[in-house]
Amino acid sequence: MNLYEYMGKDIFREYGIPVPNGYVVSSPQDVKKFTNPVAVKSQILLGGRGKAGGIKFAKTDEELKNAVSTLLSTKVRNMTVTKVLIEDMLNIKHEYYVSIALNRAAKSPMLIASAMGGMEIENVPDDKIFKRIIDPSLGYSDFIGREASQFMGLPPELSKQFLDILKKLYNVYRGEDCELVEINPLVETGDGKLIAADAKVVIDSDAIYRHREFSIQDPEKTPLELKAEGKGYAFVELDGDIGVIANGAGLTMATLDALLLHKGKPRNFLDLGGTDNVDIVINAFDLVLEAKPKAILVNIFGGVTKCDTVAQGIVEAKKKFDIKIPVVVRLSGVHEVEGRKILQDNGIEAFSEMMPAIERVTKVF
């Protein structure tokens, strides 16, 4: 789960990472009396805010009020801005980059740092990027920071501050179960202080249960995807016309791949997950029907999921939602014979193999 910059900075502040003085407003009335030149930053979850006009600067009371009302009344990168962060303007001498994220191959966190901050890290040449795996058992230790700071050519006073920030950033990464913590830019001010001018904190959604209450809607999700998320389904909307319900991410992806190779266009990805519950099947139909497909393909290979449970769910969903579009079902695996019998008894054709079901559904309309 992506956090807004101001939330990331609240966490940074809590862990002792220096951030600019600032406050968040959601209406121009909440703007405090002007004292210093400030940066006014729209709070959206997409990058590229600056270029899209989502960050403004104000040197007077009037400029500040204008900036806040403008940002709150316009869309930035097509996102409605509901909150604006107002921060003391920094006197920037240099911009650095630092982040910690998972390295999948090493099954460990990786520290990435560069003296070339302020831009997208993808555009920084490889030889200017410091990368180092952190052993999760040993955790962060100052020797790692010294390696990084030597690579980046930091002078002693900055290096001391940098090591302190790294230690705390690692504490955030571990303490808040992050997928990613990133400071870009990490600013060196005119008076030689390192300050996190931005904060990107992404929390592992599987670990949300042990953290503070967040409720943030992913801006890249469609309303139907958000609804599915609320009901616990892995669901992605696509632009075709065949609704898909399958179990297991791999089999669901393979189903979409096979449909496309047969010139069928999937309307969605829906992974039932491992379930043994009729209502989960009925609700899956509810979601897929809302996407208005022209046909529905169910492809189940039962393991944790039982075929008879799915069959019962399909029969009940058909009655409940009065489904008129073709529903093509493939059931294999645990309790497959029982499952296919339930469907046949209710006049629904059921295949035992995936490919005939794929071929049938691509030819039903």
Place this chain on the structure above:
Amino acid sequence: MVLIDKNTKVIVQGITGHQGSFHTGEMLKFGTNVVAGIAPGKGGTKFADKVPIVNSVAEAMQYEPDATMISVPAPFVKDAAYEAIDNGLKIVYILTEHVPYQDTMEIVKEAQLRNITVLGPNGPGITVPFESKIGIMPNHIFKEGDVAVASRSGTLTYEIVYAITKAGMGESTVIGLGGDRVVGLSFIDVLKMFENDPKTKKIVLVGEIGGNNEELAAEYIKKNVKKKVVAYIAGRSAPPGKRMGHAGAIIERGVGTAESKLKAFNSAGVKVADYPQDIPKLLEE
């Protein structure tokens, strides 16, 4: 032998849960030597009138187990895995999905230091027909044979194993690595085991988009694997940036795309099937 055989003694942590009890029953039918179940507070009873239930892994050590299946809710997985590791079990299979990946990272690291194999999380386990099964793969899809299968996806494993069986071939070992971003075993780890296993003649790798496990495997195959390897990759149609269910299946910055995996396998001489059902055909070629 790859990891387990008919002598492998298995315990189940969370044996009285919905999943734990169903799949323990299925494992017993398959012939798995389940020696005890753990359910804190329920010690002294029996599962299916024969498997003793105890309160802790320490208590289960009297039955000299080698492996455990962990089927407890995600928040309790780390504790359960540490309990198994601390008691020295050699194989720790985690069925549970949605385990925070930093927990998995710690579990895997600790296991590595002690030479313990972690299967999963969020995978279907391991099956050696008809010696032993630890996990949740459906019993009826297997046939004894010489094809080893390793997969990142549960249901897709069943699909491919079933296709191999129906084509008249059979399996030597089937391993589900797990669908999460961090799991215990990589393709390279299992390729080493399969290459050294006299029962295995051919190898199937079932990959998917996300990460670079397949790309690394292709490099390894080029240099070290003499047995025939074929593959399937799920998610070739996935739109970039969208998460297709598995936490692992996200395309990040062009790394881990279906194309990069196809290319890597092709350059290693590994044929990649268009459909899961085409795997037997490729194995026979």
